[in-house]
Amino acid sequence: MTYCVAMNLAQGLVFVSDSRTNAGVDNIATFRKLHIFGTPGERLVVVQSAGNLATSQSVISLLRHRMGSEEANLGAVENLFEAARLVGGTLQEVVEHDVGNGQGQGVDLGCSFLVGGQIGQEIPRLFNIYPQGNFIESTRDTPYFQIGESKYGKPIIDRAMSYATPLEQALRCALISFDSTIRSNLSVGMPLDLLVYRAGSLEVPAGFRVQEGDAYFEGIRNQWGTGLRQLLSELPAPPGDYWY
Numbered sequence: 001m002t003y004c005v006a007m008n009l010a011q012g013l014v015f016v017s018d019s020r021t022n023a024g025v026d027n028i029a030t031f032r033k034l035h036i037f038g039t040p041g042e043r044l045v046v047v048q049s050a051g052n053l054a055t056s057q058s059v060i061s062l063l064r065h066r067m068g069s070e071e072a073n074l075g076a077v078e079n080l081f082e083a084a085r086l087v088g089g090t091l092q093e094v095v096e097h098d099v100g101n102g103q104g105q106g107v108d109l110g111c112s113f114l115v116g117g118q119i120g121q122e123i124p125r126l127f128n129i130y131p132q133g134n135f136i137e138s139t140r141d142t143p144y145f146q147i148g149e150s151k152y153g154k155p156i157i158d159r160a161m162s163y164a165t166p167l168e169q170a171l172r173c174a175l176i177s178f179d180s181t182i183r184s185n186l187s188v189g190m191p192l193d194l195l196v197y198r199a200g201s202l203e204v205p206a207g208f209r210v211q212e213g214d215a216y217f218e219g220i221r222n223q224w225g226t227g228l229r230q231l232l233s234e235l236p237a238p239p240g241d242y243w244y
Contacts, residue, residue, distance in 0.1 A: 015197075055109050079120075193209050
């Protein structure tokens with residue numbers, strides 16, 4: 001299991017993914033789940049993955065292998081909708097190939113993807129691609145998506161974030177949602193990969209990896225925990241009727 005979150009906001013896009021993969025308590029490894037495709041000044045496409053590692057790696061490998069070829073590829077699609085269709089179609093292709101070879105017996109080959117970015121003068125867009133290959137797009141009312149182990153970090157994002165939230169605050173919110181998830185679920189863990197994109201820049205950021213012990217991350221997670229405990233102690237006492 002893993003956890004990925006992507007936000008499509010007025011100022012741009014925020015992507016954060018963990019990197020833990022586990023097939024049991026004694027088989028834990030680190031694999032990157034945030035993948036960047038782009039051409040500076042022309043396009044940025046970010047793909048995040050969760051689910052069956054073999055399937056997701058095959059999809060990413062095919063997408064990279066086909067870049068610059070005559071086949072449909074993320075370097076040539078005209079908009080993010082076509083990018084989402086391409087990722088969904090590649091996912092279907094991989095699953096059908098593996099099932100046809102008998103690799104799907106007793107194994108869940110499914111995985112999910114988040115695809116976001118900006119191509120040319122089109123506004124930034126974000127899509128959530130389901131294991132079946134179909135997808136939905138974010139809106140101003142629903143400006144973020146999660147895949148993987150999402151339930152622990154969702155309440156924080158729901159309470160603290162909207163389409164108008166500044167990128168800096170949105171990134172803090174995403175990191176705190178990861179802190180809550182990591183504390184509650186052993187299948188999600190460090191390091192974290194993140195990328196912040198400012199709308200209209202058409203830059204291809206390198207992104208950043210938050211390692212275990214990172215000073216900033218440790219600082220905000222400790223301050224968040226202290227603040228929660230203090231706020232809880234400051235809330236009004238329950239009335240007498242609550243005791244019976």
